[in-house]
Amino acid sequence: MKVIKTAEEFKQIRKSLENKSVGFVPTMGGLHNGHLSLIQKAIKENDVSVVSVYLNPTQFNDKKDLETYPANFDDDCALLEKAGVDYLFAPTYPVMYPDDYKYMLTEKDFSKELCGAKRPGHFDGVLTVVMKLLNIVRPTNAYFGEKDYQQFKLLEGMVQAFFMDVKLIPCPIVREENGLAISSRNRKLSPAGLAMAPKFHEILAAGGSEAEITKALENAGFKVDYVTIKDNRIYAAVFLEEVRLIDNLER
Numbered sequence: 001m002k003v004i005k006t007a008e009e010f011k012q013i014r015k016s017l018e019n020k021s022v023g024f025v026p027t028m029g030g031l032h033n034g035h036l037s038l039i040q041k042a043i044k045e046n047d048v049s050v051v052s053v054y055l056n057p058t059q060f061n062d063k064k065d066l067e068t069y070p071a072n073f074d075d076d077c078a079l080l081e082k083a084g085v086d087y088l089f090a091p092t093y094p095v096m097y098p099d100d101y102k103y104m105l106t107e108k109d110f111s112k113e114l115c116g117a118k119r120p121g122h123f124d125g126v127l128t129v130v131m132k133l134l135n136i137v138r139p140t141n142a143y144f145g146e147k148d149y150q151q152f153k154l155l156e157g158m159v160q161a162f163f164m165d166v167k168l169i170p171c172p173i174v175r176e177e178n179g180l181a182i183s184s185r186n187r188k189l190s191p192a193g194l195a196m197a198p199k200f201h202e203i204l205a206a207g208g209s210e211a212e213i214t215k216a217l218e219n220a221g222f223k224v225d226y227v228t229i230k231d232n233r234i235y236a237a238v239f240l241e242e243v244r245l246i247d248n249l250e251r
């Protein structure tokens with residue numbers, strides 16, 4: 001696996017891959033089996049695989065959340081190497097933001113709902129960084145998890161709006177056996193928190209109205225950020241031990 005740190009270097013390499021299909025998985029590190037499922041699909045479906053590891057500060061509205069994000073670059077490298085990834089793109093802030101975030105991409109509608117309503121600026125940061133990464137990597141196919149369903153929908157809209165030559169591939173949520181959606185942030189939970197966390201998915205899966213689901217989550221000990229049913233999907237975010245967990249389910 002080649003580790004590339006600058007946009008120029010990657011763009012140079014990309015020229016040599018001109019007639020190959022390139023599969024790309026953007027991540028923020030702290031890699032786990034959820035990421036791995038996207039990575040394996042990218043490897044299988046393309047001639048060349050590229051993964052990025054970049055903890056993007058512009059999508060964090062909460063500084064503490066960013067500072068405590070559980071990622072370990074050496075562990076990530078080992079996992080990617082073992083999976084058989086061809087290129088790891090691991091840029092720094094000056095590489096990704098030569099403009100110091102003077103330019104940003106904003107969606108004015110759906111990005112203001114759900115997680116966007118609770119995390120001001122979050123999706124501006126996500127759309128901007130993914131646009132930048134797609135411009136550098138120029139993948140044939142880019143893989144995103146349905147765990148971040150709202151994010152996937154917004155990225156799909158971005159690709160259409162800006163006539164971008166990339167196919168976005170949605171990938172199913174990977175869960176622990178107990179139903180908990182795997183997330184880097186799960187590592188921030190105590191053993192007691194980890195024992196309680198699966199109740200989040202269990203309660204969403206049991207269904208009901210927004211108010212009923214909210215009540216059930218509160219009774220189970222979660223602090224509810226939001227529960228919204230929209231287009232036949234339940235979206236929810238809760239806090240457990242100050243860790244923010246999200247999940248969504250088709251109804």
Ligand code: AMP
Pocket residue numbers: 026027028029033034035037038143144145146147148171172173174175181182183184
């Ligand atoms: P992140 O590192 O959290 O930005 O995630 C990178 C990509 O992996 C995003 O497209 C996520 O939706 C996806 N992802 C993270 N966790 C899971 C999971 N449990 N199942 C499926 N995809 C996931």
